[in-house]
Amino acid sequence: MGGHSSQSAQNARTTQEVRHKGGSRCRQAFSPQTPKDALRGLSTATALLREIRQRIRDGSHRLGDALDRAGTLQKKGDLDGAQQAMRDLLAVEVVPQYRQMAEENLAGLDRPPLAS
Helix, strand or coil: CHHHHHHHHHHHHHCCEEECHHHCEEECCCCCHHHHHHCCCHHHHHHHHHHHHHHHHHHHHHHHHHHHHHHHHHHCCCHHHHHHHHHHHHHHCCCHHHHHHHHHHHHCCCCCCCCC
């Protein structure tokens, strides 16, 4: 049991959360020093890896949901709504690769989709 509370304390040190409109929480990007500090010990390194894994999983789901929403809105001709779906994602996303993908998709949402 003591290990669990110690693990929670380590996670708290590697994770920074902020509240957004509507009370939802999202994680902030790590400071450059956080990974360096975390890698100094096994428990903090493990907590950091768990946090990274969780961020990737959460970000992947957020990106997929936003792309689905944006695609549906774009097909309906609602380019403003499609763009807003990607801007909403960018407001909370911290995984650099997913941010880049969202930015690229947002840039391509300036026109209706090609007819298939």
